[in-house]
Amino acid sequence: MLQFYNTLTRRREVFKPIENGTVRLYSCGLTVYDYAHIGNLRAYVFVDLLRRWLEYRGFNVQHVMNLTDVDDKTIRGMKEEGVPLKQYTEKYITAFFEDLELLNIKKAKILPKATEHIEEMVKLIEILLQKGYAYHSDDGSIYYDISKFKNYGELSKMKIEELKAGARVKVDEYGKNEARDFALWRAWDPDDGDVFWETRLGKGRPGWHIECSAMSMKYLGTTMDIHTGGVDNIFPHHENELAQSEAATGERFVNQWLHNEHLVIKGERMGKSLKNFYTLKDLMQKNHDPIAVRFLLLSTYYRKQLHFTFEGLEAAENGLQRLRDFMQRLNETASKTPRQKMEGDWIRQRVQETKNDFEKAMDDDLDVSRALAAVFNLVRDVNRVIDSKSLTDADAELVRTLMNEIERILGVLYEKELVLEEPSVEVRKLVLKREEARQMKDWKVADTIRKRLLKMGFIVEDTPQGPRLRRKRQQ
RNA sequence: GCCGGGGUGGCCGAACGGUUCAGGCGACAGCCUGCAGAGCUGUUCUAUGUGGGUUCAAUUCCCAUCCCCGGCUCCA
Numbered sequence: 001m002l003q004f005y006n007t008l009t010r011r012r013e014v015f016k017p018i019e020n021g022t023v024r025l026y027s028c029g030l031t032v033y034d035y036a037h038i039g040n041l042r043a044y045v046f047v048d049l050l051r052r053w054l055e056y057r058g059f060n061v062q063h064v065m066n067l068t069d070v071d072d073k074t075i076r077g078m079k080e081e082g083v084p085l086k087q088y089t090e091k092y093i094t095a096f097f098e099d100l101e102l103l104n105i106k107k108a109k110i111l112p113k114a115t116e117h118i119e120e121m122v123k124l125i126e127i128l129l130q131k132g133y134a135y136h137s138d139d140g141s142i143y144y145d146i147s148k149f150k151n152y153g154e155l156s157k158m159k160i161e162e163l164k165a166g167a168r169v170k171v172d173e174y175g176k177n178e179a180r181d182f183a184l185w186r187a188w189d190p191d192d193g194d195v196f197w198e199t200r201l202g203k204g205r206p207g208w209h210i211e212c213s214a215m216s217m218k219y220l221g222t223t224m225d226i227h228t229g230g231v232d233n234i235f236p237h238h239e240n241e242l243a244q245s246e247a248a249t250g251e252r253f254v255n256q257w258l259h260n261e262h263l264v265i266k267g268e269r270m271g272k273s274l275k276n277f278y279t280l281k282d283l284m285q286k287n288h289d290p291i292a293v294r295f296l297l298l299s300t301y302y303r304k305q306l307h308f309t310f311e312g313l314e315a316a317e318n319g320l321q322r323l324r325d326f327m328q329r330l331n332e333t334a335s336k337t338p339r340q341k342m343e344g345d346w347i348r349q350r351v352q353e354t355k356n357d358f359e360k361a362m363d364d365d366l367d368v369s370r371a372l373a374a375v376f377n378l379v380r381d382v383n384r385v386i387d388s389k390s391l392t393d394a395d396a397e398l399v400r401t402l403m404n405e406i407e408r409i410l411g412v413l414y415e416k417e418l419v420l421e422e423p424s425v426e427v428r429k430l431v432l433k434r435e436e437a438r439q440m441k442d443w444k445v446a447d448t449i450r451k452r453l454l455k456m457g458f459i460v461e462d463t464p465q466g467p468r469l470r471r472k473r474q475q
Numbered sequence: 476g477c478c479g480g481g482g483u484g485g486c487c488g489a490a491c492g493g494u495u496c497a498g499g500c501g502a503c504a505g506c507c508u509g510c511a512g513a514g515c516u517g518u519u520c521u522a523u524g525u526g527g528g529u530u531c532a533a534u535u536c537c538c539a540u541c542c543c544c545g546g547c548u549c550c551a
Contacts, residue, residue: 028551043551073549157478158547182548230551260551264544271550300488305544312487315500325513369489373498387515443509461512
């Protein structure tokens with residue numbers, strides 16, 4: 001029974017899509033004003049896991065993820081660099097897509113950009129004006145009147161009266177009636193330069209929240225099954241999205257809200273303003289495999305803060321290596337001789353148990369830690385059988401089939417060749433020389449070469465199938 | 476102040492009323508190996524923030540208390 005924790009109700013609920021067999025999934029994407037750091041990327045790894053699990057469970061997932069390519073920060077950045085907005089954001093979109101690729105994240109089927117959906121937003125704002133949920137300010141901007149929407153605060157559990165008390169923004173700053181009213185449309189300001197659209201609402205640009213309402217409803221309809229984002233989006237972004245959308249349509253906007261927790265570093269949230277972040281490429285420069293980063297981000301329950309440390313990353317790398325080594329052993333060491341014992345039935349049973357445990361854990365709000373425990377238990381048990389030299393090809397095939405099914409969800413077992421550079425010719429020559437020495441049992445020479453390779457950053461491991469190279473990591 | 480989420484072994488992390496409290500990483504030892512690595516076995520492991528309560532039984536439920544992180548219009 002597939003269940004998810006719903007932020008709206010604050011409890012776990014059995015998942016039931018609106019349309020049988022189809023899931024309408026909307027994810028809040030990145031604001032493309034800078035490179036994504038691994039904290040940002042956690043959100044997308046989480047969505048990827050969610051999507052893969054839904055697909056594993058047989059759903060056709062209609063996945064939409066927006067790209068915010070116009071807002072205060074993109075405009076500021078564009079001006080600083082003195083390039084057109086599109087040129088400025090395109091750079092970060094490309095980099096973002098590269099990161100997704102490196103992390104083996106399946107891209108959403110539709111990736112709408114805010115700047116390409118101005119008309120949809122204008123229409124939505126017109127409806128809100130018409131229905132009396134929005135008003136014009138003196139400068140021509142349009143604001144949403146939160147006091148008109150009776151369920152305001154439903155998602156974040158905040159009360160309007162308390163919002164007023166805690167307001168950090170001066171009431172008169174933008175000519176809003178209420179500090180907590182938010183912009184649907186911003187009238188053009190000289191600071192915006194040439195970033196504006198001439199629309200029925202006047203010359204200006206959209207507010208931050210309206211794009212997600214307009215685009216999600218365009219591609220997924222007025223009600224969607226799942227909406228995801230980081231916990232920081234609960235308020236104000238998603239609260240406002242909900243208010244706008246439901247005020248406009250009179251219908252439930254989202255059935256299940258799923259929010260991932262933050263990445264924490266040295267006791268503080270990883271964030272751009274604190275400058276305590278790493279990008280994926282920062283880590284790759286330290287010889288970390290991006291897929292290990294995926295594994296790290298993946299292997300903690302998405303609703304728990306994840307404390308990022310290099311020790312943790314290494315632990316993830318080593319755990320992942322264990323799984324990869326296992327796959328290799330599975331391929332290499334199956335014996336051809338059938339044995340007397342009843343291993344086959346036992347293996348079959350263990351494979352089935354593992355599959356059940358894995359599925360049960362994942363169905364329970366994507367409890368990956370528990371799901372992985374089931375996998376590691378199988379790995380240990382099968383390794384034992386391999387050690388006793390009684391694993392048959394048929395056994396190996398059973399296990400391999402399961403592992404490959406699980407790999408559809410995890411996406412971590414097979415290293416991407418292109419990611420880390422190939423060892424140089426010199427390195428490969430040394431490995432060959434060492435093998436020659438080993439053949440002649442000249443251990444002194446062999447060990448000297450091994451030490452030399454280590455200094456060059458490579459670890460050599462001797463396996464029955466010959467030497468294997470691993471790259472030494474640097475801090 | 477208001478609203479969330481947490482505190483489990485050296486570290487990370489499950490379980491959330493009941494067989495010895497999963498699993499991973501690390502360290503140490505043994506088997507194996509030319510040595511190492513990988514793998515297996517064992518040890519570290521009489522681990523559930525603190526104090527009460529409910530119960531035959533609590534990590535799990537209740538009350539109190541301490542501490543940590545996040546949100547309260549830039550933020551995944």
